[in-house]
Amino acid sequence: MNTSPAIVPIYLMHEPNQPIPLYSGPIEITQHSITYSGKGTLQLQWFPYPGIGFNWHNDDASPRDALRGLTISLPDLGASARGYPISVPYWEEGKVAGYLEEPIDLGEDRGLTEVVFHLVNFSDYINGGPVRRGPSHSWRGRLEFQGLEWQVTIDSVKDYYDLIKDTESKRGYAITHVGKLERIDHGTFTVTEANRVLEDLFFFLSFLRGFWVAPMLPVGFNSHGEGVWQSWGPQVMWHWQHVDCWFPSSRPDSVSTLFSGFLKWFRNPVWNEPIRLAIQWFVECNLKPGGIFNTLWGAIVIEQVALEMLSWVRFVESEPVYSRKDFHSTKRFPAAEKIRLLLSRFNIPLAVPDELQSLVAQARANNWGTGPLALTMIRNRIVHSSPESREQIRDLSNDSVLEAWKLGLWYIELLLLSLFEYQGVYHNRLRRDRNVRDVEPVPWTRL
Numbered sequence: 001m002n003t004s005p006a007i008v009p010i011y012l013m014h015e016p017n018q019p020i021p022l023y024s025g026p027i028e029i030t031q032h033s034i035t036y037s038g039k040g041t042l043q044l045q046w047f048p049y050p051g052i053g054f055n056w057h058n059d060d061a062s063p064r065d066a067l068r069g070l071t072i073s074l075p076d077l078g079a080s081a082r083g084y085p086i087s088v089p090y091w092e093e094g095k096v097a098g099y100l101e102e103p104i105d106l107g108e109d110r111g112l113t114e115v116v117f118h119l120v121n122f123s124d125y126i127n128g129g130p131v132r133r134g135p136s137h138s139w140r141g142r143l144e145f146q147g148l149e150w151q152v153t154i155d156s157v158k159d160y161y162d163l164i165k166d167t168e169s170k171r172g173y174a175i176t177h178v179g180k181l182e183r184i185d186h187g188t189f190t191v192t193e194a195n196r197v198l199e200d201l202f203f204f205l206s207f208l209r210g211f212w213v214a215p216m217l218p219v220g221f222n223s224h225g226e227g228v229w230q231s232w233g234p235q236v237m238w239h240w241q242h243v244d245c246w247f248p249s250s251r252p253d254s255v256s257t258l259f260s261g262f263l264k265w266f267r268n269p270v271w272n273e274p275i276r277l278a279i280q281w282f283v284e285c286n287l288k289p290g291g292i293f294n295t296l297w298g299a300i301v302i303e304q305v306a307l308e309m310l311s312w313v314r315f316v317e318s319e320p321v322y323s324r325k326d327f328h329s330t331k332r333f334p335a336a337e338k339i340r341l342l343l344s345r346f347n348i349p350l351a352v353p354d355e356l357q358s359l360v361a362q363a364r365a366n367n368w369g370t371g372p373l374a375l376t377m378i379r380n381r382i383v384h385s386s387p388e389s390r391e392q393i394r395d396l397s398n399d400s401v402l403e404a405w406k407l408g409l410w411y412i413e414l415l416l417l418s419l420f421e422y423q424g425v426y427h428n429r430l431r432r433d434r435n436v437r438d439v440e441p442v443p444w445t446r447l
Helices: 160-170 191-209 258-266 272-286 296-318 324-328 335-345 357-366 371-383 387-395 398-419
Strands: 020-031 034-045 051-057 070-074 079-087 095-100 104-107 114-120 129-133 137-147 150-156 175-183 216-221 227-232
Touching: 020 051, 070 095, 079 104, 114 191, 137 258, 150 191, 150 258, 160 175, 175 191, 191 216, 191 258, 191 272, 258 272, 258 398, 272 296, 272 398, 296 324, 296 335, 296 371, 296 398, 335 371, 335 398, 357 371, 357 398, 371 387, 371 398
Parallel strands: none
Antiparallel strands: 020 034, 020 070, 034 051, 051 095, 070 079, 079 095, 104 227, 114 175, 114 216, 129 137, 137 150, 150 175, 216 227
């Protein structure tokens, strides 16, 4: 078996929740046009929440306004960023702690040939491409894909499974993968171009994982292998947890062409914002419990919002079939009809799936002939405040609500996969008792 050298992380964690030191030295803090000189540190820290934290001290006066932002400057590196304090002790002069609000960029845009980045709590996939570290240690940890002019390579870190076992038990954070971004033609590119692709990857990888995964702590190299640029910035991420998602972790090669279809539509000015919102709502609703919507009821409401938005963009904005006035009409186009039209357009089955036994029974009892109608009727019972709606909510079984939530997520992920022109296999979240190796073709490839 031919193996490739594994990508070497610039930053490495040997145990979960281990802070990553970034800087130690002179720091200036400016607040209310007054600058305070001192010393301090910057580090990637995980608690009370993940971000780039700073600790600053001097032997004299310090900022006292805990409610106002400040500017953090590193005079020996010529860099600065906005920050905010979380600790300004009134009883002790000369100490401030807080977080950065924006990245600190170091170095110059001198022609990058590759950018190495790090991923926290990314997917556990098996049967990846073979990689090696040293003469005797190899593992199947590589994921590769291309889109437009870009090549992306992602490797799991050495001893990944030992690290994940510890991270999972602590519901913590760990750098689990390291990635490399380069042009397919191996040409040079700018920091601006790199940042745009890293943002693309934030949404793409989060869609794969089912919760927020951000490329972080990027380091750019030139053609001589010299590190010429890096960025320390806050990112959105979640502590380790198991969530259902479509990503076929036993067949990661299936997604090798997905990035191309994703970029085609994500870079489309009509679809960019809707895809961002759809992935955001998908990710938040997929966290059960723990997302900002927290309850299944709230998630079902947001799922319908996402589906109606995608339908509006497809039929009114992207490839207009109906006028804005007509599609706004709830009499002609109730929510269930908008979703039905969208699913039909992307060749996704309309019937309530047989795997959802409680929802199938509920649909039969209420004469809900399709999945979109079952989903929207349950949503209506949740949001309407009449006594009849509250009584109908009481009549819904917990299993029916759980399955409606699953159905909404299934619709969103399949619609996005179909939009991105995906032809591979996926994990079907609706199947009971499935394991990591259970995959099946997406519905539109079976027609």
